[in-house]
Amino acid sequence: MKKIYNPTQDSWETILQRPQSSSTEEIEETIKTIFTDVQQKGDQAITKYTRLFDGSNLNDYRVSQNEIEIAVNDVSEPLKKAIQLAKKNIETFHQAQLTKSEVIETQKGVVCWQEKRPIEKVGLYIPGGTAPLFSTVLMLVIPAKLAGCKEIVLCTPPNEQGKVASAILYAAHVCGVTTILKVGGIQAIAGLTFGTKQIPRVYKIFGPGNVYVTAAKQYATKFNVAIDMPAGPSELLVFADNTADASFVASDLLSQAEHGSDSQVILVTTSSKLIDLVEKEIENQINLLPRKAIAIKAIENSKLILVENNKEAMHLINLYAPEHFIVISEDEDFFIHNIQNAGSVFIGHYTPESAGDYASGTNHTLPTNGYAKQYSGVNLDSFMKNISFQKISEGGIQNIGKTIEIMAEAEGLQAHKNAVTLRLRSLKLKANGK
Known part of the structure; x- marks a missing residue:
């Protein structure tokens, strides 16, 4: 995995690019x-x-x-x-x-x-x-x-x-x-x-x-x-601070890397020591995987990124808009409250992404490729x-009729105005006993 230390904000877009496949x-x-x-x-x-x-x-x-x-x-x-x-x-x-x-x-x-x-x-x-x-x-x-x-x-x-x-x-x-x-x-x-x-x-x-x-x-x-x-290839971003277990983090990264050679996994951390530990754990764990060849290719697309503080990490994560986002931090509430763009969020040491893939109950069909900025994952x-309904009484059309007429006329839609005018006229005649 490529290691990146304290990247400047103007380089984030380039650093966070997804891998490209066929033309x-x-x-x-x-x-x-x-x-x-x-x-x-x-x-x-x-x-x-x-x-x-x-x-x-x-x-x-x-x-x-x-x-x-x-x-x-x-x-x-x-x-x-x-x-x-x-x-x-x-x-x-x-x-x-x-x-x-x-x-x-x-x-x-x-x-x-x-x-x-x-x-x-x-x-x-x-x-x-x-x-x-x-x-x-x-x-x-x-x-x-x-x-x-x-x-x-x-x-x-x-x-x-x-x-x-x-x-x-x-x-x-x-x-x-x-x-x-x-x-x-x-x-x-x-x-x-x-x-x-x-x-x-x-x-x-x-x-x-x-x-x-x-x-x-x-x-x-x-x-x-x-x-x-x-959607695009599967992806995972982990934020972890120095309280994280490097073996857990590495296992989470590899769990997504084995999906496909075009998958991407990213670690964002405030601890340079954790980067080295996770890198070693990945080297150890990847050799035991039946889908090792696939995971190795995905790891080539992946990154270990060091940032200065949680606030900077949060800005970078929202820019990336990950499909899966794991938070392992002493200040997990900061990330929970400030995450804007993510498909699904996994919180704490004992919440692996694979729980959401299989059995926790949440849906695993999620937006990838940055689409978490504007799309939700699959849900009910x-x-x-949604079909909207409305019913307007005689009194109701009298209450809003003039407003509709004025707006329709201002837009130059006379038939829209007439649909109200005829009704108001009918009610006026009815009120006068004609």
Whole structure:
């Protein structure tokens, strides 16, 4: 990891740059080609790209009931219990986000309120590949179910044998998903965008993925499909002072580094001694990891940064806007109260980021690449819409009618004014008994 000591503020933007992967132009051309193919040829194109990218020759992408039963039997009892416990905590946390509608009388006779409605059709993308993320099934399906989404379509890439990881199928089964499709990559996002005979069209697409999936989701928005958020590779920033355990800090940094070679992890600290200790711990711990090669590449993108004080650290962290932010500090309240830009915050010596990834209850689908400055992570509201309602009585329209007429006329919208004028005139005639 690159060590940076007391950088000047004018260098922060450069220091905090995310790693770059494939060229945007190359990715966009690939996405356009696949989207056009799927739009025009449907399942035929899905089959073609599944064979090309996943090495699997499938004509029917739907996961059968028999496959689910095999997966249920295949998952070990300890893992089943772990998934069930995580499911309970995630349900508890997201259930608490349900809110009641409140009716407001903005002026006498003018009543307004909001009601939430579920997004009817949602698509959930679950990465397979080198790390099948069955935990993401819980993070997306549970709030979708609690929100009341009528159609939940889960897409996940198959292996060369046309199979899906048993843990993914088990998690989907315990969460009650019935439409599971063995389709991954750009072609899955295109299928959910346009719909095919086998893949239902959806209104909003959720879930993490590689750089191609992420870019495909953003491209899908051109076709009247919403997405959870723009995203990039996974990232973690740790602030730790001299009270921190270097082995804990190193383990947290490596937990994100093993996600992918384009992941980025950063330590910000006020202790130069801690930098040296963490660096040594990383060297020791990384050699024990099965995904060592991936972690090593990610570490090359990562940094150990020394700053003078907590206030400077806080400014730098808010500028970076990390997906995951761990605070290990004697003055943790300072960071809790002053963090403005972060996807999820983990506080104290015994709160590893992996707790949020799996079982504490919070959602792990979070904004990356600096988008925490303007986006929230996935939550119950991500699967819902707010519809506003209003009802105005005779007295109410008389109370605000003149205001509406004046404003409409000032904007040159005479029909808007007339819609009020006719009503006020009618009430005047009624009052005069005509």
